Amino acid sequence: MESFIGWIGGKRALRRAILERFPDDEVGRYIEVFGGAAWVLFAKEKKANQLEVYNDINGNLVNLFRCVKYHCGELQRELEWMLTSREQFFDCLTQYQARGLTDIQRAARFFYAVKISFGCDNRTYATSSKQIDNAVEYMTKVQERIRGVNIENKDFADLIKVYDRPTALFYLDPPYVDTEKYYDSPFCAQDHQRLREVLGHIKGRFILSYNDHPLVRELYADYRIEEVTRTSTLAGSGNNQTQYAELIIRNF
Numbered sequence: 001m002e003s004f005i006g007w008i009g010g011k012r013a014l015r016r017a018i019l020e021r022f023p024d025d026e027v028g029r030y031i032e033v034f035g036g037a038a039w040v041l042f043a044k045e046k047k048a049n050q051l052e053v054y055n056d057i058n059g060n061l062v063n064l065f066r067c068v069k070y071h072c073g074e075l076q077r078e079l080e081w082m083l084t085s086r087e088q089f090f091d092c093l094t095q096y097q098a099r100g101l102t103d104i105q106r107a108a109r110f111f112y113a114v115k116i117s118f119g120c121d122n123r124t125y126a127t128s129s130k131q132i133d134n135a136v137e138y139m140t141k142v143q144e145r146i147r148g149v150n151i152e153n154k155d156f157a158d159l160i161k162v163y164d165r166p167t168a169l170f171y172l173d174p175p176y177v178d179t180e181k182y183y184d185s186p187f188c189a190q191d192h193q194r195l196r197e198v199l200g201h202i203k204g205r206f207i208l209s210y211n212d213h214p215l216v217r218e219l220y221a222d223y224r225i226e227e228v229t230r231t232s233t234l235a236g237s238g239n240n241q242t243q244y245a246e247l248i249i250r251n252f
């Protein structure tokens, strides 16, 4: 199935290439460390007896996932009367960051802001008239899919420490090198280094996606690196196609 939101750096286009690289043998626990919109988790088959974990450091995003999981009906009702308008968009942007809202009210405003913003950047009003009704209805299916998923709100290093086992499979999709500023939570050069150090000591297996950048190739030179290229059509133009080189890195 598809995710219910778009997200900057979301792996909608790459999800099949990533799933094709999953191990054939049994995975006891699957952990999506930099969850975002969780495009790989939603594309992945749900397996009996397999623990699944979604994590992100962004508290508003995690609150949205938790509200879909535990209060889907209430969240859908909160969104029922939200109409697509510029005023409502900017009200939502201010309100979800303010104090005093319930988790459900905050999740509704955050969801609305992500859905309505241009390129899901959560900042710019998209002038094309987007409707959110179908997305709100689709939340029921999302709730069913994430029913057994553990939802965490930790820094990647803490999360990996908690869930690491020899039977674990981690999928990691960190902010790409030089694109860190697009996310609300800061991620810097030391964090790329810190991630490499943590991954150097894990007991489980990992699949890591990154942009094809010299720093990434240098940090992961000892691992299995595969290059994948995808064609991206720039917004607003059917002809303006760009090739993006990305890397899929594995320790198995």
Ligand SMILES: C[S@@+](CC[C@H](N)C(=O)[O-])C[C@H]1O[C@@H](n2cnc3c(N)ncnc32)[C@H](O)[C@@H]1O
Binding pocket: 007, 008, 009, 010, 011, 012, 033, 034, 035, 036, 037, 038, 039, 040, 055, 056, 057, 058, 154, 155, 156, 157, 173, 174, 175, 176, 183, 184, 185, 186, 187
């Ligand atoms: C490239 S996006 C992930 C996209 C996701 N794979 C998808 O398909 O939508 C990177 C995510 O990492 C999160 N993030 C940034 N710093 C983090 C940290 N220190 N620990 C955990 N998550 C972090 C961001 O909030 C962002 O949602």
